Amino acid sequence: xxxxxxxxxxxxxxxxxxxxxxxxxxxxxxxxxxxxxxxxxxxxxxxxxxxxxxxxxxxxxxxxxxxxxxxxxxxxxxxxxxxxxxxxxxxxxxxxxxxxxxxxxxxxxxxxxxxxxxxxxxxxxxxxxxxxxxxxxxxxxxxxxxxxxxxxxxxxxxxxxxxxxxxxxxxxxxxxxxxxxxxxxxxxxxxxxxxxxxxxxxxxxxxxxxxxxxxxxxxxxxxxxxxxxxxxxxxxxxxxxxxxxxxxxxxxxxxxxxxxxxxxxxxxxxxxxxxxxxxxxxxxxxxxxxxxxxxxxxxxxxx
Amino acid sequence: xxxxxxxxxxxxxxxxxxxxxxxxxxxxxxxxxxxxxxxxxxxxxxxxxxxxxxxxxxxxxxxxxxxxxxxxxxxxxxxxxxxxxxxxxxxxxxxxxxxxxxxxxxxxxxxxxxxxxxxxxxxxxxxxxxxxxxxxxxxxxxxxxxxxxxxxxxxxxxxxxxxxxxxxxxxxxxxxxxxxxxxxxxxxxxxxxxxxxxxxxxxxxxxxxxxxxxxxxxxxxx
Numbered sequence: 419x420x421x422x423x424x425x426x427x428x429x430x431x432x433x434x435x436x437x438x439x440x441x442x443x444x445x446x447x448x449x450x451x452x453x454x455x456x457x458x459x460x461x462x463x464x465x466x467x468x469x470x471x472x473x474x475x476x477x478x479x480x481x482x483x484x485x486x487x488x489x490x491x492x493x494x495x496x497x498x499x500x501x502x503x504x505x506x507x508x509x510x511x512x513x514x515x516x517x518x519x520x521x522x523x524x525x526x527x528x529x530x531x532x533x534x535x536x537x538x539x540x541x542x543x544x545x546x547x548x549x550x551x552x553x554x555x556x557x558x559x560x561x562x563x564x565x566x567x568x569x570x571x572x573x574x575x576x577x578x579x580x581x582x583x584x585x586x587x588x589x590x591x592x593x594x595x596x597x598x599x600x601x602x603x604x605x606x607x608x609x610x611x612x613x614x615x616x617x618x619x620x621x622x623x624x625x626x627x628x629x630x631x632x633x634x635x636x637x638x639x640x641x642x643x644x645x646x647x648x649x650x651x652x653x654x655x656x657x658x659x660x661x662x663x664x665x666x667x668x669x670x671x672x673x674x675x676x677x678x679x680x681x682x683x684x685x686x687x688x689x690x691x692x693x694x695x696x697x698x699x700x701x702x703x704x705x706x707x708x709x710x711x712x713x714x715x716x717x718x719x720x721x
Numbered sequence: 722x723x724x725x726x727x728x729x730x731x732x733x734x735x736x737x738x739x740x741x742x743x744x745x746x747x748x749x750x751x752x753x754x755x756x757x758x759x760x761x762x763x764x765x766x767x768x769x770x771x772x773x774x775x776x777x778x779x780x781x782x783x784x785x786x787x788x789x790x791x792x793x794x795x796x797x798x799x800x801x802x803x804x805x806x807x808x809x810x811x812x813x814x815x816x817x818x819x820x821x822x823x824x825x826x827x828x829x830x831x832x833x834x835x836x837x838x839x840x841x842x843x844x845x846x847x848x849x850x851x852x853x854x855x856x857x858x859x860x861x862x863x864x865x866x867x868x869x870x871x872x873x874x875x876x877x878x879x880x881x882x883x884x885x886x887x888x889x890x891x892x893x894x895x896x897x898x899x900x901x902x903x904x905x906x907x908x909x910x911x912x913x914x915x916x917x918x919x920x921x922x923x924x925x926x927x928x929x930x931x932x933x934x935x936x937x938x939x940x941x942x943x
Contacts, residue, residue: 431763435763439765442766526926530879530883532883534897535918627784642785655796656797666780667780670780
C-alpha cells in the first residue's frame with residue numbers, strides 16, 4: 419500500500435492511522451446521528467411514508483414509467499446525436515477551410531450554451547412553428563436540446579478518437595492507393611470507434627442526468643417529474659427523493675462501471691492501434707484537445 | 722430591432738448567473754480539494770468516504786440536487802441559510818449550496834488526476850528530507866498538481882457556468898429563468914434565444930481561452 423504520497427506505514431504511522439480512523443468514524447457517526455435525529459424530528463422516518471415503495475402501485479404507476487421516459491429520451495437523443503456528431507467531427511478535420519470553419523463554429527457554439535436554454539428554446543419553437551401535440555412536445559423539446567448539445571460534444575470525441583490514431587495509418591492507406599473518403603470510412607473510423615466506445619458510454623450518463631431538466635422546466639414526465647406526482651399522492655417528499663436518487667445512482671453507476679470495464683478491456687486487448695478515450699476525456703475545451711488528446715492522457719473534469 | 726429587451730433586466734439576470742458561478746466555484750474548489758486530500762490520504766476510511774461521496778454525487782442529476790435543496794431542505798427540514806424571510810436570497814443560497822455539493826465531486830476528480838501526474842520521485846525526495854504526509858502534500862505535491870490541473874479545472878468552471886441555469890428550477894432569477902419568461906411573452910423567439918446564447922458564449926469562451934493559455938504557461942515541464 420504505497421502511493422506517491424506515503425510509504426508502507428511503519429509502527430508509528432500505523433498507530434496514527436488507527437487514531438485518525440477512530441476520529442473520522444466518530445465524526446461520521448455524529449453526522450449520521452444528527453441527520454437521523456433531524457429526520458426523526460420532522461417525522462420523516464415513519465413507516466407510512468416509506469411503505470408505498472414496498473407496494474407495486476408506486477412502482478408501476480409512477481417510478482417505472484418515469485424511468486422508462488428518462489431512458490427513452492436518453493436513448494433517442496444518443497441515437498440521433500451519434501451520427502450527427504460523427505459528421506461534424508469529421509467535417510472539423512476537412513481539407514476545405516470553409517467546411518472546417520462552419521463545422522467548428524457550429525460545434526463550439528452549441529457546446530458553450532447550456533442545455534436548458536436549448537430545451538426552452540426548442541419547446542417555444544415547437545409551440546409556435548409546428549403542430550406537435552402538447553403531450554408529445556416536451557419529449558421533442560428535451561430530445562432536441564440534448565441532441566444539439568451532445569452532438570457537438572460527441573463531435574469532439576469523434577475528432578479526438580481519429581486524432582488518437584497513429585499517423586502511419588493514414589499514410590499506409592494512401593500508399594495502397596485509397597482515396598481520402600475511403601481512408602476515413604474503412605481505415606480511420608472503424609479504429610476510432612473502438613477507441614471512442616468508453617467515452618461514448620460515459621456520455622450516456624450525462625444525457626440521462628440532463629433529462630431531469632425537462633421534467634422540472636418543461637413538464638416532461640421523466641423520473642424526477644413522476645417523483646413529484648408520487649410525493650403529492652403519498653405526501654412523502656423526503657423518502658421519494660431518496661428512492662429516486664438511488665434509482666439514478668444505480669442506473670448511472672452501471673453505465674459508468676460498464677464504461678470503465680470497456681476501457682480496461684480495450685486497453686488490454688489493444689484492438690486499436692491508438693489510445694483509448696476514457697470517461698474523463700468527455701467535455702474538454704479546444705485548447706486541451708490539441709494538447710493532450712493525441713497522447714491519450716486523461717484530461718479530467720467531464721460533466 | 723432589439724426593442725423587445727425593454728422592460729427586462731437582461732444584464733441583471735446575467736449578473737445573477739455570474740454571482741452564482743463565482744460563489745459556487747470558490748466553495749466547490751475548497752470542498753473539492755478537501756475531498757481530494759481525503760481520497761489520497763493513508764487512512765482507508767477517509768479514502769472510502771471520498772470515493773463513496775464522489776461516486777454517489779456524480780451519478781445524481783444536478784437538477785435533482787437543486788430541487789431537493791428547495792423542496793427537501795428548505796420546506797421539510799427548515800434549512801433557510803439565514804434568510805428565512807427573503808425567498809430570493811434563500812433560493813440563491815440554497816442553489817449555491819447545491820452547486821457546491823455537486824461540483825466539488827468533479828473538482829475532487831480533477832485534482833486527484835493532477836496528483837497522479839506528480840512523479841513518484843518527488844514525494845520520495847520529500848520524505849527523504851524528513852517531510853511528513855501533510856507537508857509533502859502541501860509543499861511538494863499540491864502546488865505541482867494544481868498547475869497541471871488548470872486545464873481540467875477550467876472545464877469544470879465552464880460546465881459550472883452552464884449548470885447555474887438549473888437554478889431556474891427553484892425560481893432563482895438568473896439568465897435561463899428570464900429567457901423562459903421572455904420567450905413566452907414576446908414574439909421574437911429567435912432573437913431572444915440569440916441574445917441569451919450570445920451571453921453564454923461571452924461568459925464561457927474567454928474563460929476557456931484564458932485558462933487554456935494559463936494552463937499551457939504554468940504547466941510543469943517534464
